[in-house]
Every structure is written in structure tokens, then in C-alpha cells.
Amino acid sequence: MRYAIISDIHSNLEALNAVLSRISELNADEILCLGDIVGYNANPNECIDIVRRAGIRCIMGNHDSRASGLEEPDNFTPLAKEAVLWTRDRLTEDNKGFLRGLPRELAIEGFIVFHGSIRDTDRYIIDERNASDNFQLLENLDGDVRLGFYGHTHVRVAMSLQRGKVFLEPDEELKIAPWKRYLINPGSVGQPRDMDPSASFLIYDEFNEKVNFYRADYDIAATQEKIMEAGLPSELAQRLAVGR
Numbered sequence: 020m021r022y023a024i025i026s027d028i029h030s031n032l033e034a035l036n037a038v039l040s041r042i043s044e045l046n047a048d049e050i051l052c053l054g055d056i057v058g059y060n061a062n063p064n065e066c067i068d069i070v071r072r073a074g075i076r077c078i079m080g081n082h083d084s085r086a087s088g089l090e091e092p093d094n095f096t097p098l099a100k101e102a103v104l105w106t107r108d109r110l111t112e113d114n115k116g117f118l119r120g121l122p123r124e125l126a127i128e129g130f131i132v133f134h135g136s137i138r139d140t141d142r143y144i145i146d147e148r149n150a151s152d153n154f155q156l157l158e159n160l161d162g163d164v165r166l167g168f169y170g171h172t173h174v175r176v177a178m179s180l181q182r183g184k185v186f187l188e189p190d191e192e193l194k195i196a197p198w199k200r201y202l203i204n205p206g207s208v209g210q211p212r213d214m215d216p217s218a219s220f221l222i223y224d225e226f227n228e229k230v231n232f233y234r235a236d237y238d239i240a241a242t243q244e245k246i247m248e249a250g251l252p253s254e255l256a257q258r259l260a261v262g263r
Contacts, residue, residue, distance in 0.1 A: 020049065021226075022050075023047035023220060023221075024053065025038060025051070026169075027053070027173050027207035028052065029055055029207070029208070030209065031060040032060075032242070032245075035209065047222060049076070052076070053169060053170035053205070054140070055134070056070055057086045057118070058082030059209065061248070061249040062245065063114070064109065067118070078132060080170065081141045083121060086107045087107070098255065101251075102255060105251060126162075129163075131168075136169070144202060150202055158200065173210055174204060175204055175221070179202075181199055191231070192232075194228065205221040214261065216259060217235060217237070217262075219233070239260055243256035243260070
């Protein structure tokens, strides 16, 4: 199987369409989404509708849970809270129900996908300690799960565990070694934060045991204009142009 793995779409319709167009050229067998279909940008219903029509298997992100009303955004930054409450007011009841029904994580043969941290949607993997904790959780899962894909940080990165130590791996093309465990983030479709504004995703080729990272350019100006017209905070438009 060739899996296209995307994350953190965040209601960015232009970025999502660009990524799906690129994925179609790469002959993926299935698309998996690591959560946060909504939040920040101005097309939440449209993005959910595309995900549903395309049959993309998706897990729940922290913005998905808050926008659907399953939880309140009490621990969000003011900017994120304003955007998620704006989103909640505009989601159809059908799409809210879809978000509430998403699983928090998915175990697929040989790997697991989750949003923030294994067993915790809201926590981040941002340093060696967070990674070490999640590698331990990975090791404790049923079966020999050596590979975990996660989102939430909006930064693409690949890390491995070797002899009890965490190492950074290449984030362009990565050959999966059977003696290592891996935690891999595809970056964000709709709001990258690694100083590259183009949408980010990856392809995991299960047969060839290889991960390739990709970027897709999209019409950032169109997304920014929609943010401003919707009355969302201008900072959300500005950050798209610089990828932070």
C-alpha cells in the first residue's frame, strides 16, 4: 500500500485542493488525515465535505473536537479560540456530527496514526523528552508497532529511536529500517509553521518501506482574502505568507 498522509488542513480549501491534486499524480492507494480538518481559515464546511466525499480516513484533532462542541476551547490561545468559535457557529449540524464521531487514533497494520500525542490529542511532540515518552508508548502498544504518524505541531519532521536515543532523520526521503522505531510528522496542509508557506504532506510506501515528503504550492492570496472577508483575525492571513 501507498498511503498519502496529510494533517492540519484547518479549513484551507485552496491548500487542500492543491494537495489532493498532487496526491492524485503520485498514485496513492489511500489517504489518511491526522486531524484538524477545521480551524483558523474560512472554509470549514467545504473542507469537511471534500474529506467525506473522497473517503479519506481521518482522526480527530483538538480543533475538530472544539469546533464540534465536544469540548470547549478553554486552553486555546485567544487567536485559536476566536477562530474555533467562529467555525462552530458556521458548521452544519451534519458536519459537527461527523467531527464528533471521528476516532482519536487509528491502528493500521504495522503503524499507528494520532494527532498530538499517543493517548492525548492535545499534547505536543516538540522536543526529545516528548518524543521519548511517545516512543515508550509506541513500544507498549499491542503488536510490533514501529511507526507512528502524528500532526498538531504543523512542522514536518522525522525522528527515530536507536539504542534508547532519539535521532533526527531526513525529511525529504527516508528509508524505514527494521531495527528502528519512528515518529513522523507530515507537516500541515493548511497552516505550515516551518517557515515554508507551501502545503506539506507525505507518502508512505509500505511495500518499499520508504517515506517521501512533498510540498504543494497554492493560492495563498485567495485564502488570505477569504479570511479577511470572513472577519477572522488578520494575523491568521498574515502568517500564511511566511509559514509560521
